[in-house]
Amino acid sequence: MPDSSEASLPAFRRLSYSVGHFLNDLCASMWFTYLLVFYHSVLGFQNTYAGVLLLVGQIADGVCTPLIGYESDKTPGCGSYGKRKTWHLVGTISVLLSFPFIFNQCLGCDLDTPQWVSLTYFTPFIVIFQFGWAATQISHLSLIPELVTCEHEKVELTAYRYAFTVIANITVYAVAWLMFHFQTQEGDDPAITENLGLVDIPVFRGLSLTVVGIGALFSLLFHLGTREKGARPRQEEEGSSPGECQPLLNNTTVAPPTSLLQWKHWLRQPSFYQVAMLYMSTRLIVNLSQTYISMYLTYTLLLPKKYIATIPLVMFLSGFASSFIMKPLSKLMGKCMTYFLGLLLILAFSCWVLLDAHMGEKVYGTAVLLGVGSATILVMSLAMTAELIGDQTQSGAFVYGAMSLTDKVANGVGVMIIQTLHPCRTMVCCPGCVWYYHYIMVIVTGGVAVLAALSLCTILIWPIKIVPRDNRPGVYEALLDNRFTSWLT
Known part of the structure; x- marks a missing residue:
């Protein structure tokens, strides 16, 4: 019996794939952590205006994502370059050209410029950035089921991908801390060194340019080292140990053409909605906590502005350390129970924040809980999405696009x-900011974690499974009915 590792993806190709989302991760870290801080606390935008800019970006991303997913599945790509890598390249160029303008002062604006004018100025750059971000994300995620077919390898590849996501976040927060540190060394006025304001515009501008430069290099590595191909031959998996690398398709049978799911067929799959709800809940926890942690530190705990770099840094260092045990943990406990373990850590963070309104330096302890919990649930939710797609790689981009649509909106x-x-x-x-951001941090973690737990329960009761497609009248309905009643027998 041949060793199952022979069919594994080579180490260099795993590495080159894993860094393909690095630019997106760098930009997303700044987007979610510092967008509200930059526009409200630095540029002085009203709360609603800052929220509108983020909402415009999320809606643009949400609308573009399923459309790009559909086109990515449908279009052949640029020659022999591959359809996924072609879309990835288009997205990368869009991000590189637009992102530096988002974290900078409006060109030609001054203190007397109406805020609605600045709002109009930033909107096109945000839309272009979100289009590029969506194109890069969907094409990169859609490569997972095409590069590997083994379930545990998918978890491993997802974990490596998330490890570089954490490295990207660590990079952003480390550079931000250095910039704030140098700024503090240059000035003696506490009003400038401790509080956010217009003086911090060069810090965020420099941070965005650094992000774009580093991300461009890693995107180049991805395009040079990743080879896109179609579905792997079934013979590759033949003889593999079923406990380690079970083939997703039966090696002795050829699936009929009707077994292939197109985008409209996914809308009739119950598991599609189960995973979508779980993924949306996961992203709400991760993204909203990342968005409001800076506000919580600044206005509730009244900590110096350097903490908006050091606390997220601790969160993602913790997540980075935990990402390497995802594969053995998921093999031991299963994906659902590993996800539940992550939810328990999120709930522990929420309770700690709720009960300790003046924690001060103890916030580092809560950051570890939130970092490990967020890493765990995010990796497992992505692994469940890859499990849902299985061998249906021809429409995988649509699935990821639809999942992302619910998340972004x-x-x-x-x-x-x-x-x-x-x-x-x-x-x-x-x-009023003091108590407001305190309870916001509790709700966006603990409150949404309850919703995620309910979604997880549906998957535990009705495991992820594709209902076979059959054109005969009544057959699909009978299979669907059996899907929801089999757990009772």
């Missing part, structure tokens, strides 16, 4: 609701 609407309900109507934060 939910995040954008969530941020807009939070910004609209903000108790302070002026540009300067009022005393």
Whole structure:
């Protein structure tokens, strides 16, 4: 019996694939962590205006994602370059050209420029950036089922991908800390060195240019080292140990053409909605906590501005360390129970924040809980999405696009609701910020974790499974009915 590792993806190709989302991760780290901080605390935008910019970006991303997913599945790509890598290249160029303008002062604007003018100026750059971000994300995720077919290898590849996501976040926060540190060394006025304001525009501009430069190099490595191909031959998996690398297709049978699912067929799959709800809940926890952690540190705990770099840094260092045990842990406990373990850590963070309103330096302990918990649930939710797609790689981009649509719209609407309900109507934060951001951190972690737990329960009761497609009248309905009643017998 041949060793199952012979069919594994070579180490260099695993590495080159894993860094293909690095530019996106660098930009996403700045987008979610510092967008509201930059536009509200630095440029002085009103809460609702800052929320509108983030909402516009999320809606643009949400709309572009399924459309790009559909086109990515449908179009052949640029010659022999591959359809996924072609879309990845288009997305990368769009991000590189637009992102530096988002974290910079409006060109030609001054202190007397109306905020709606600045809002109009930034909107096109945000839309272009989100289009590029979506194109890169969907094409990169869609490569997972095409590069590997083994379930545990998919988890491993997803874990490596997330490890570089964490490295990207660590890079952003480390560079941000260095820039704030050098700024502190140059000035003696606490009002400047401790509080955010217009003086910090060069810091965020320099950070965005650094992000774009580093990300471009890693994108080049991805395009040079990753070879896109079609579905792997079934014979590759023949003889593999079923406990380690089970083939997704039966080696002795050829699936009929009707077994291939196109985008409209996914809408009739119950597991599609189960995984979509779980993925949306996961992203709400990860993204909203990342968005509001800086506000919580600045206005609730009243910590110096360097903490908006050091606390997220601790979070993602913890997540990075935990990402390497995802594969053995998921093999031991299963993906669902590993996800549940991550939820317990998120709930522990939420309870700690709720009960300790003046934690001060103890916030580092909560950062570890949130970092490890977020890493765990994100990797497992992506692994479940790859499991849902299975051998249906011809429509994999649509599935990832649809999952991302629910995530982006939910995040954008969530941020807009939070910004609209903000108790302070002026540009300067009022005393109401103290309790407001305190409870926001509790709700966006613990509250959404309850929703994620309910979604997980549906998967435990009705495991992820594709209902076979059959054109005969009544057959699909009978299979679907059996899908939801078999757990009772």
